[in-house]
Amino acid sequence: MIRLKITGMTCEHCAQTVKKALESVEGVREAKVYFPQGYAEVEIEKEVPVNDLTEAVRRSGYGAEEIKESPEVYIPKEGVYDLFILGGGSAGFAAAIKASDLGAKVLIAEDNIIGGTCLNRGCVPSKYLIEGANTFYTPLRNPFPGIELEEGSIDIKEVIEAKEGLLEGLRKEKYWNVLEAYPQIDYRDCRGKFLGEGKALVGKEEISFGKAVITTGSRPGIPPIKNLHRVRYYTSDDIFNIDHLPEHLIVIGGGAIGLELGQAFLRMGSDVTIVEALPDIAMGEEPELRAKLRELLKREGMNILIGATVSEVREEGEEIVLEVEHRGERRIIRGTDLLVATGRAPNTRDIGLEVVSVKTNSRGFIETNEFMQTSNPNIYAAGDCVGKVMLVTVAAMEGGIAAENALLGNRRSMDYLSVPHAIFTDPELAGVGLKEKEAEEKGIKVDVRVLEFSKVPRAALSFRTDGLIKMIVEKDSEKILGVHILAPHGAELIHKAVLLVRYGLTVDEVIQTVDVYPTLSESIKLCAQTFKKDVSKLSCCAQ
Template identity: 40%
Template sequence: MTCDGCARHIEKVLDQVEGVKQAHISYPQKGGEVQLQDDAPAAEQLAAIVNERTPYRVTGVEVLAGPTSESADYDYDLIIIGGGSAAFAAAIEADGRAKHTLLVNDGLPIGGTCVNVGGVPSKFMIRAAEQVHRAGHSPFAGIGSVQPPLDFKAVVQQKRQLVGDMQQKKYLDVLEKLPNITFVKGRAVFTGPNSIAVGDNTYTAGRFIVATGSTTRIPDIPGLEEVGYLTNQSLFELEELPGKLIVLGAGYIALEIAQAWQRFGSRVQIIHRSERILRKEAADITEALHGFLTSEGVDIQLNTKVERVERQGTDIVVYARQNGREASFRGTHLLVATGTRANTTGMGLDLAGVELDEQGRIKVDSGQRTSAAHILAAGDCTNTPAFVYTAAREGKVAVENAFDPGSSRTDYNALPWVVFTDPQVAGAGLDEAGAQAAGINYETTVLPLSEVPRAAAAMDTRGFIKLIRDKSNDKIIGIRVLAPEGGELVMLVSQAIRQGMTANELADGFYPYLTLSEGIKLAAITFSKDISELSCCAN
């Protein structure tokens, strides 16, 4: 097999065989499981059918025994482990199907990372910091810039109120309206393929969905545990602004926080071991963003490997090697933002037959199916893109495939995403590296924001819009944006990619004048025309 499509082909062939109850073939695992009725053909016969009716070859078979049939006597139809976006989307879908479902949650309160310690509080703090920054940096003649008074404690308290309100409205109130869902608080541990223990209680089900999310990955740095480091979770609860905040890492979480806290008034220093921030993105984006951040006072130290940390009085000192030389950095607070790890340890997943990748994430296919046919997984604990909106989609898909195998799948070919720095970094589809890896004869066009009338009128022309097309058929295959509120642009192009639109078709639409979206039209036009030859009414 070479792709998920190969796996689906084999499943369709097996599903047509009399006596086959359910076929689950996984491309990542290079194999699968087939649930059989009593009158089904022998395993060797099924292998022969696959070999005869498909271009693929079965290299081995194993007969397994286990309580995975519908007729088994279980406590629940479905057990969902987790309490965040993926788990709740799964619970809502399961309730709509009238499935007797148990929802088990431990760790963060109901709502998971996004509403409690991730997206909601971070975007609130980012916007609050932006308000402070804009008040002190007017680009318009005749309008003075005044640094506003800041009551940081009041900002944090308002953030807590927002989080509490959203948790109640979007999760707790919703849960009460799901009659088929039973909620249990506690840590779930698999004790067998179809059973979990939560404290002293044991629960069984015919199907499971694991949606336990992720948490900050803490690097193994001598002295780190002793000095008292922060994560985004604990930082968002600090009511006193750090004097100097050292940030370990330069991914999207690190950069969003670094800029926001610099704008609040902290002195922020980023320490990163790689040669670029956001190193998975193209250099033109990362280098430009690097310049915008440093122009606001964020100190970015690259090619720096931390060797140890220690506390000296009220300060934390970070010792490192930078470009091969010894270096040290001193601050009042230390934030660890070096990535995340899946919450999969100590769950007994091996007892259930669930395989993990080398980073501890659950391996799933495009239908959210794991290596165990009756167990699916969704959200940040899996090897899929880690966003709250993808987690929600995956939770729904997992339930659909749990009770109607092969009926639904996720497709991330045109996935839109945003980094909430200012200017924002956003994208959908392929970039140049992705297009080259896919063997596509691609072409890019880059439109500076200075050529977008809306940006010019707002006196903020930081950044650019980059479109990528397939030269062989003119179809749009990707977008990358660096722009204030640039995230508002990528959904349009994401839909264009999904619909197979060409650059000419994208340029031919109606875009209201003096909206940022007009930049998409102008960028598409510049595949065939020079921007200097276009008027404000370009067509």
């Protein structure tokens, strides 16, 4: 067999033209040409010069060259879907696009709205609400002398209604249009469930598949609080459809979702109380940064209780009443509305995992190896249902890797260390790489610096000096292991740090770079300089 790489094909008609050209060469028994892969296999009856084959392809209007090694292509199978994907969010679509690029025939089954959590009930609507809240809040925080801004008004119903038009446009652009561009992807708006090895029920139809990727996502986790099921409360699934501005919003949970939405409603005019059971808000972040964020939120008017356990919830008339144990005392908190933001739970029930021997952990998240492969070697999983790093960016990356490994064999794994994350409060809290404690637990000797944003000229001239940047480096090599930022636009600034961590740059290499001046991104270089000098004694841009 002779294998050829074919260039210039844009459709199946092109593949048929190339096939005809190859089979016209004397000595060729049969040619199989695969358009999406740009690949051809030529069966010969007697010795055929490769030049005769490539010349025949050239005369037909395409390019060809021999492939000496085994190609990284997938050859589709007859009569089955090459890849069955359970879930139509970011992980599912990333898996489908990768599989389609490899030439596979794909089926996606999604029984909820297309686009998954991030687009419909997560990142996008929450950031929309946050942007609106920050715009409304601008006159109230104006720091510039000589400038007066009029306080505005807010119509929460109109704000929420406008969101729907935005989401509908993004669903069309990012998902429905993708399906039109990839004809090998079959999308079914119905429930999917495994029936057995290589078999699944999609709606009422039984289908066969070669490999599968589970991308069923997650839902809000509901804590076992007494009488919680008897009262009206919101989660991140439905808070974005609220039809009124709460007079007093109580938020159970001081993680990213609770803090972001709590500050948004605070800035729109609600009283807000955060109740967090753990010792601090944003417990996954560096202690210096989360303490500073807590200070700033309290200064803005947010009431925050940490180390507080909700023992019971009830309704009294129009009020929501929480009984809370806080520092050994029983406290009563009264509000008008309640948001439960206590983490996420996987959507892994009733999809037939047990009949295909896919294992989950005690919390229901699917267990995978570094290749996103489950306990069933023919089934992979990606995104929130895996629960490793619950970010839409990670879900999409995992989905693509899972699809590629499922079709071509296990060859790619995820690099979680250089994945950035952010909490979209104001200031924004973002990080990438190891935290100080994580590095020490790994036995790495580290050196650490924390720079206040009052030392950053752009922050000073904008009167936005409430912030910190923390850098963790390996002590001997001065290789940068982690960068963590609490600052205006911290979610944007962190991307500069991603490259430092991913490619193992050192403190000196960062110091030798040149930043635009004055910018907030200069803060990363200034923090690196604190390992060598007192930056308060440096002139502008000096090294």
